[in-house]
Amino acid sequence: MADDQSQLERWVTFATRIVAPVTLISGLLFYFGYVSARAQYEYFGIDVDTIGLRTQDYVMRSPQPLLVPLLGVTLLAVAGLLLHNAIQPTATTIRRAKIVTIALLLLGVVGLIGYPLLGHIPYYALVVPAVIGLSAATLAYLSYYGGKAAGLTPQYMLLGLLAVVTTICAFWATATTAQYSGRGLAKSDAEDLKQFPVVILDTKERLQLRSPGIEETSLRTAGTEQTFNYRYRGLRLLVVGQNRLFLVPQQWSASDTTLVVPLDGSIRVQFQFQNDPP
Incomplete structure (x- = not known):
């Protein structure tokens, strides 16, 4: 009896580990599909909520706006790995790279704070999160790699915060891409x-x-x-x-x-x- 109960608990734990990521992924697919559809039908003067599309409809629309961001992130990861394997940076190089990365991060933060003045610039909502996110990811890499090369304990709190910033910016940039994709699809439809x-x-x-x-x-x-x-x-x-x-x-x-x-x-x-x- 105890063995049966233990086996049941293992199956429940295993199912929970699968269902949680699937639910999260489904929620993200729905969100990006909704953002894209909303921008698409706004072009024709329609509030997408009045159409009455189902959750499945939005999920089915999500691959198109997500294709470019996913491909871009994958290519950046490949480029980062190739660059990591090709160079052996010294402590001086890492320190200089950190200074440049922090400067870019501050520039992105200034752009974020200056939204009331800069928000009308074309592609603002894509450039700002891209600069902040890439800078945060690069700074996390340099901090971890530099500390490891110097024999220091990694600053996990800093790395965690930078990871959160990178994730938020990736979400923001992807949502913006979905919006642009929906608008572009509407204009393409209007041409024919x-x-x-x-x-x-x-x-x-x-x-x-x-x-x-x-x-x-x-x-x-x-x-x-x-x-x-x-x-x-x-x-x-x-x-x-x-x-x-x-x-x-x-x-x-x-x-x-x-x-x-x-x-x-x-x-x-x-x-x-x-x-x-x-």
Whole structure:
């Protein structure tokens, strides 16, 4: 009985060690996917919370904004290892490198404090965390390696604080990259809105649409009763939300608006085939 209980405890401990990292990773994937989607749909005038995307949808969107940061961090780690193996720095070299690194770290901190004056500069939210994070990581490496070479005990408190600063800056820079990625994806979509499915929309009442390129046709026929009285062409399906369709004109214009229609009996929707015969 005791052996069975001990084995159960081991399995519970093992499962806990797996579930915790998976939960953390899932939370990060959701966050970066949400940031990217929010920036993407803001370009079309939509608050992403009104779409009603599921957690899984945000997680599935996260690889694109995370690809560049992960690749960049990996390449920097490889470059750091190659540099570490290629050189044998002396105490003087390490001391000089520390001075330069501390100067860069202070420069990044000044940029952080000066946000009210510098926040409008392009790529501010990417450059500042990159400078602070890389400087903190380099300073931690130099402190550990220099102390080890001199036979001193590593200052674990300092190394821990620098690791926290590096992690926070990496998170900040990655979130900024996700935002830029979402905005860039939206602009790429706007360049060719014809890539989205063609929608023919029938409604009971006139919609009074003002976006250029949308054609309105009356379906009313004398002597007959029509459930749907107006037909609209020139619309494309941007995204499907919870019981709603988000439609955009097939050609981008600054005066365009996103049309939100409910998926109920008040409309009739047709999706047109692509003009590409088999």
